[in-house]
Amino acid sequence: MSLPQRPDEATRRLVDPACRVTLAGAANPVDDAAAERLKATFDSEELAAFLHDGVDKLQRREELVKLLQSQPWSDKTHRYFLTREQEYVGGLEAAVGIWQQMRGERLSMEDGITMRSLAYFPGGLELHIGMFIPTILGQGTPEQQAKWLPLCNRLQIIGTYAQTELGHGTFVRGLQTVAVYDEASKEFVVHSPSLESTKWWPGGMGKTATHVILMARLFVKGKDYGPHSFVVQIRDLATHLPLAGVSVGDIGPKMGFNGVDNGYLSLDHVRIPRDAMLMRFAQVTEEGRYIPPPPDNQKAAYATMVYVRATIVRDSGDFLSRAVTIATRYAAVRRQTATKLGEPELQVLDYDNVQQILLPLMSRAYALVFMGRSMMDMYHSFDSARARGDFSVLPELHALSSGLKALSTDIAATGIETARRQCGGHGYMLASGLPTLFNSYVQNCTWEGDNNVMYLQTARYLMKAAIAVQTGKPLTGSAKYLSDAARQPNAKCQVAAPEDWRAPAHQLAALAAVAAQLTAQAAAVLARAGGGRPGVEGEAWNSSSVDLIRAARAHIALYLHQNFIECVEAASSQRKLSAGPAAVLRQLVALHGVATLLDAAGDLQERGYATGRQVALLRGEQRTLVRALRPNAVALTDSFGYPDYMLNSALGRRDGNVYQALLDSAKSSPLNATQEGPAWKPVLEPLLNPQARSRL
Ligand SMILES: CCCCCCCCCCCCCCCCCCCCCC(=O)SCCNC(=O)CCNC(=O)[C@H](O)C(C)(C)COP(=O)(O)OP(=O)(O)OC[C@H]1O[C@@H](n2cnc3c(N)ncnc32)[C@H](O)[C@@H]1OP(=O)(O)O
């Protein structure tokens, strides 16, 4: 049964007169959604086509949605009602279903990637695709690639990436699993020597993977060469049972991401052939000679982490924009509170407090989308250089990808929860899509390097830059502004009127001033603590880490905003966008700059770069920009281009029919499968039914 959107005449007569005034004020969310789109000042479809690299790509997505909707394994109707086991099996079925479609219909890899994100059902193949294959590609020799990749691509083996142990995740050099070369048999013996060395966390290892990339400390002739990568089979291909010497299983339920069977693994003197070590860079010869990686690529074994961090940056905008789409569309159709009974209630999006939260979040989502594209471009250009043996950009890439991984996931995870909170009670329903989005995203702040630790990697690079500035060496790359700042240590903010804060030049100058100040401050704290003095580096670094993280965050915030400005200006000057969408994007850029600067309001004033009055102007300008963007709020969500199927959200649906969707979703709850419910017979009937009670 579907309920009427607005009370019909019969209902009005029935409840009249008591409820008349209240009912008269009721509005139709579908009409509200349609009216929102009429307010837009730009063509949201043009912007969507630009963001998706062309109308044909968007049309292709629509075709793929239809394909997915026709398959049982990608049906989302019951997605929010699954048990852990169903989620695990379902996630695998979805991945294998996509893979079979790709092979059967000869779909491209791009189609596969699109289908994966449309179906969004993380499962036991995530690490096979996300890390196992990339590690073989990045660190395997051509022969090793020829051996393993066809098996991977045909899903004849399934792999994962086993690095983290019970006792060590962050400190990779401290891993305890060993791979000892036995010259007599020309094999490695891989072994877990302690409880702490049990591998813990690898996705898909619990019940799915047949193979792992094992990160283990390499020992040759008794010498420890630190962590290296090995391909190790852990399960029999015919029976799926663990091989001899292998103890493996699932680690149990997690906060989210439960379709993925993260696992534990302990190895008892398992023998693997010499060619199981990935030898593109470091090698062990048959006779047991260790050949180290080239001097400028000592961290070759860490290369997969750089790649995955880049993909995490790319995905952050995707996740935040989904949350912002859901919350903004819902806020546009949700009405709450009338000044007088019987008057129309206000759209929640018209509450100043709500729009002042959602529209800055929208600007952050757009900034991250552009950053994600630039990050992948940067990674691919490093990858091409690496193929020529050129690793010169790796330190900068590592510093940027670490810091951006941290900042973009901080922004996205916090933003998803902030968006959910703007949705009132209905945002707490799984049917809203927001809780699952948060629970399956927030681990991005931890995995692939905890965010604090990642900021500290960026800080390491910044401290080298700070020393270079002190010694008068010229800087290039992302830290170049530190040299300029050092030449003008007493530069002051030049903003005189609120609208001055919109200018990219003022925004960049202020963000650079904050980053330069915090870098100088961290360098001073580190130096005072004894940084650089032999024997106290670790201690000095630790006691300076709060300042170091603040500096890294400010440096990356500047980089993120600068990238947003450059991408939008490039699109506009290359005429990839017409005036309407370009103008709205510029407003978003301006708002992003203002919101980022407001995060740093204290830092702006602390060293006297800006005055209290200038910060007050900044705050006022945020209000003005938000109000200017308000008519375009829903159109801006349309430009992200998410089909309803992908969002799977009762609140975020394009047509605004949110209440019907909530009710429909509730009806598919397994608790509603029978009228009396599953507790009737065992618990309630003996209490409530007089006849049953008399039998007690
Ligand atoms: C079938 C369907 C088909 C459809 C097709 C569809 C296809 C779809 C395709 C898409 C699928 C996508 C799926 C995605 C899923 C992904 C899931 C991800 C899961 C995440 C998994 C994980 O979670 S997996 C574990 C990650 N675990 C860490 O992340 C540990 C952090 N811990 C460290 O990373 C180190 O421990 C730490 C702290 C650096 C210190 O390392 P350390 O102590 O050795 O180093 P130091 O700090 O001493 O630094 C010494 C010098 O090394 C430099 N350096 C350090 N790292 C460097 C580096 N990486 N590169 C270069 N340089 C580096 C540094 O800059 C210094 O340089 P310098 O000396 O010049 O200053």
Ligand SMILES: Cc1cc2nc3c(=O)[nH]c(=O)nc-3n(C[C@H](O)[C@H](O)[C@H](O)COP(=O)(O)OP(=O)(O)OC[C@H]3O[C@@H](n4cnc5c(N)ncnc54)[C@H](O)[C@@H]3O)c2cc1C
């Ligand atoms: C859902 C999920 C999936 C994962 N999948 C995989 C996988 O497939 N394969 C795999 O190998 N691993 C995987 N991991 C493990 C993940 O990479 C680690 O959890 C992560 O690197 C953090 O390490 P840790 O857990 O040891 O944290 P810890 O290092 O114990 O961190 C605890 C706290 O200490 C702080 N800290 C630690 N060291 C430092 C330092 N040097 N300086 C300052 N602060 C510090 C951290 O910031 C943090 O606040 C996964 C984790 C999760 C949550």
